[in-house]
Amino acid sequence: MVMEEEILIKAQDKENKNEILLYLLKNKGNYVSGEELSEKLKVTRTAIWKHINVFKKLGYEIDSVPRLGYCLKNSPDLFIPEEIWKDDNIKFLGSKIYYFDTIGSTNEKAKILALEGAPHGTLVLSEKQTKGKGRLGRKWESPDKQGIWLSIILRPSLTPEEAPKITLITAVACAKAIREQGVNCAIKWPNDILYKEKKLAGILTEISAEMDKINHVVVGIGINVNTKSFPEELEDIATSLYLIKNEYIERVPLLLTFLKGFELYYSELEKGNFSEVLKEWKNLNCTLGRKVRIIGKNFEVEGEACDIDEFGALLIKKDDGTFERILSGDVSLR
């Protein structure tokens, strides 16, 4: 058996965060004295110095000036857990974070961790996926340090038939975070974020459920951030923020915006306010009102995409005037 390549950088609970790094991150651009750090965090000056050297090895640019102390000038834009924990507005996402240099697939890993009891809100992030997944076993191209390759473990109190709502709220959070970068993307039902018809991000929701109860949900998000070129077969269908804006985009702030949006819409969903999120989805989508062809497991439907219902299913008005309700399938926009 070939061992799956898997290089873990860190697996950490929020309670065990590195307070020194967190302090520097929260005071980025300002000097904090060794004395201040040592008093506030109850650590020795030698311990601080040792930690600072580790952070520097990770790529943090830290100035140390006698009498002034330490100043974090630049971060390496990696998904080091403290980069997420520095944002106090993120509440339940990242209670536990698994951060990999390389992994087969974050969703596959998250499913194993979920079965082993990983808590609600656990995040699995990797700089690169060697077997990134799309729907139906398709491949998701996930080059090293060029995108956000993330899976979230959720334990929602929803019924299994409500699970597609999670894909919809993820799409809204993802589209909104990308739009904050000035990129006018749109949601294509059910799981893609497009810019000018090219795929900028994709979502893969996988659930483990019994008849009337969800055990856990793993929602995978892949956002092409700084990808400069795609393999030939994807050139015409994929794009990245870098290719759209012609500039390097920092991944960490984009991730934080996405996580905050996700928490907001997820809490609305849990409170039973899904209709509010659905309104947002409708404002951001590029599927409704269009002629579409949908290919599903054992069917093919053509018609106009009229609406989505409160469960996230797509309503198609066929040419003969009858309606069909579609739960999943491959959509091509005509």
Ligand code: ADP
């Ligand atoms: P869809 O939702 O479009 O049916 P999937 O969710 O199955 O697509 O995603 C997998 C497909 O997306 C692949 O078959 C490939 O065509 C395309 N793809 C793979 N990697 C990327 C990427 N990084 N960016 C955009 N598209 C990709």
